[in-house]
Amino acid sequence: xxxxxxLNIVMPFKDKVYRLAKRLLVSTEEAxxxxxxxxxxxxxxxxxxxxxxxxxxxxMTMTKNFCYDKLKSKQAQNxxxxxxxxxEKNTPxxxxxxxxxxxxxxxxxxxxxxxxxxxxxxxxxxxAYDYDEIAKMLNMNNTAVRVxxxxxRKTIREKLIxxxxxxxx
Amino acid sequence: MVLDNIxxxxxxxxxxxxxxxxxxxxxxxxxxxxxxxxxxxxxxxxQYFLGNQQEQFTKDLPLKPKKRFNYKWxxxxxxxxxxxxxxxxxxxxxxxxxxxxxxCEPEEALEEVSKQLAMISNHFNKGAQAxxxxxxVDKGTATLGYLNEIENTTKIIFKK
Numbered sequence: 001x002x003x004x005x006x007l008n009i010v011m012p013f014k015d016k017v018y019r020l021a022k023r024l025l026v027s028t029e030e031a032x033x034x035x036x037x038x039x040x041x042x043x044x045x046x047x048x049x050x051x052x053x054x055x056x057x058x059x060m061t062m063t064k065n066f067c068y069d070k071l072k073s074k075q076a077q078n079x080x081x082x083x084x085x086x087x088e089k090n091t092p093x094x095x096x097x098x099x100x101x102x103x104x105x106x107x108x109x110x111x112x113x114x115x116x117x118x119x120x121x122x123x124x125x126x127x128a129y130d131y132d133e134i135a136k137m138l139n140m141n142n143t144a145v146r147v148x149x150x151x152x153r154k155t156i157r158e159k160l161i162x163x164x165x166x167x168x169x
Numbered sequence: 170m171v172l173d174n175i176x177x178x179x180x181x182x183x184x185x186x187x188x189x190x191x192x193x194x195x196x197x198x199x200x201x202x203x204x205x206x207x208x209x210x211x212x213x214x215x216q217y218f219l220g221n222q223q224e225q226f227t228k229d230l231p232l233k234p235k236k237r238f239n240y241k242w243x244x245x246x247x248x249x250x251x252x253x254x255x256x257x258x259x260x261x262x263x264x265x266x267x268x269x270x271x272x273c274e275p276e277e278a279l280e281e282v283s284k285q286l287a288m289i290s291n292h293f294n295k296g297a298q299a300x301x302x303x304x305x306v307d308k309g310t311a312t313l314g315y316l317n318e319i320e321n322t323t324k325i326i327f328k329k
Contacts, residue, residue: 003232018226032228043232106217125218128189150185157183160210 001046009049010039013056016127017063023122024067024115034070038063060137064119071115102163109159117152124149171198172205179211 017038022031038059042049052058110118119138123129124145135142175198181187182195198204199215272278 006232007230015225019221019224022224032226035226036228036230039230040232043230102213103217103220106214107221110217125192126221128192130189146185150183153183153185156214157211160214 001049006043006046006049009055010042010059013059014039016056017059019126020060020063020119020122021067023110023118024064025070026111030070034063034066038066054133054136057133057137060123061139064138068115105163106156106160109156109163112159113152113155117148117155120145120149121152121156125153175205175208179208 014035018031018035021034021038022028025031025034041062042055042059049055110121113121116138120134123134123137124131129137131142131145134140135145138145140148175195178187178191178195182192187195196215196219199208199212200219204212272281
């Protein structure tokens with residue numbers, strides 16, 4: 001398989017991998033590293049890539065596992081992830097989005113959710129995956145995904161109402 | 170009517186029962202500038218979701234074909250090293266043959282050998298000359314042999 005063929009396969013979902021990694025690891029740098037790592041792993045196993053039924057789902061699962069490992073090793077070292085995204089190389093659009101204070105609040109609220117809920121919110125509400133796909137990626141069953149998602153959405157809504165009221169009253 | 174529909178969708182949404190299409194509808198509705206005031210707090214959430222979709226992975230991928238170390242080449246390298254080793258050690262012996270007390274040139278060696286052999290034969294001849302006197306001794310003993318004859322005759326004489 002040549003590089004261009006590989007890139008054609010990977011290109012459509014590399015951003016999704018990155019966003020999922022960022023959702024879990026929070027730090028931009030770490031998410032970039034994780035994405036690179038995952039894609040390089042795919043590249044190194046490129047001979048097997050045709051055996052995978054769904055490369056995208058497979059990569060998402062890989063990303064999830066990779067990030068979990070990262071988080072676990074961080075906890076084992078008793079280090080807190082300090083996400084100091086010093087360098088601001090954000091796209092203008094993101095800046096524009098972050099200028100909006102209440103929108104950035106949503107990001108903070110999601111950050112406070114448990115990892116699994118965060119992932120499912122990411123996969124469903126941002127990447128708009130099918131329930132079945134999510135279930136496959138996360139190795140869960142369909143209803144468990146729905147229950148977790150509903151729980152996450154309710155938490156976000158409650159917290160939003162709180163901050164909303166706080167802001168306006 | 171639309172608002173009613175949105176409220177219903179929101180409820181379904183919170184229970185995780187909406188389809189992707191319905192969620193797209195919600196996102197669409199909340200990306201409008203003006204939203205019903207009592208639904209205002211949902212706006213940032215859907216905006217956040219939409220905004221986050223745009224984030225991209227910009228880092229380069231260093232996609233070099235990974236070279237795996239081939240152990241065949243290790244043996245080739247080992248053989249090469251051995252060959253070079255042999256070549257140099259033999260050439261070192263060639264260069265230093267004078268130190269070992271031998272001759273490098275065969276002609277030189279032949280000359281030296283014949284010189285040595287000539288010397289040996291010279292001395293040998295001297296020795297052989299000295300041995301030549303032994304012949305005189307033999308002669309002497311031979312003449313002494315006559316004495317035996319004399320003894321024999323005297324014995325005969327005394328017996329009788």
